[in-house]
Amino acid sequence: DTGVSQNPRHKITKRGQNVTFRCDPISEHNRLYWYRQTLGQGPEFLTYFQNEAQLEKSRLLSDRFSAERPKGSFSTLEIQRTEQGDSAMYLCASSLGGLIETQYFGPGTRLLVL
């Protein structure tokens, strides 16, 4: 078990461009979460998948953001028409669910929008 992985680890883009991040959860984990962390702040929830179903989206997730989890395996987070305010660390976490819920985090993708 290699843990949660995220790619790319760093992304620099120009304002207005589209970017896509990938998250590979721990195998057999059916729950997957995306969070955003800005400098000096704690992570903020963006969206949640149980298997392939997207069951909750935060109000932080504007219509420029879209997330998918085809076949309940890896997940992608796409940001269209990036803005400088999108610059942040994007964290993915997965969990097995059940009575004792512990989320395991990936290393994150750091996005810088110029």
Added chain:
Amino acid sequence: AQTVTQSQPEMSVQEAETVTLSCTYDTSESDYYLFWYKQPPSRQMILVIRQEAYKQQNATENRFSVNFQKAAKSFSLKISDSQLGDAAMYFCAQNGGATNKLIFGTGTLLAVQP
């Protein structure tokens, strides 16, 4: 709304000494979990310790223990025999809602002095 508050932006401790990080939370849920996560510089977030709200006994994990005061909605982390490797940002978090998304505090940056 659920909130988590960490009132200590920075803390410092001498190697081998004990330090306590504070956290308060607010929730209307009757069943929930509380967590302390550690985020070393440029490294991924890892779980330090977890407390189930229905348990009266405080959780312990080796040098890490919590003081859980449910009525006061307080959840502090005590680190005994501090080591240089304990230097990191520490986040207090609570899971919330049907999706168990995590709500984080703003973090406490812990420095360990040799």
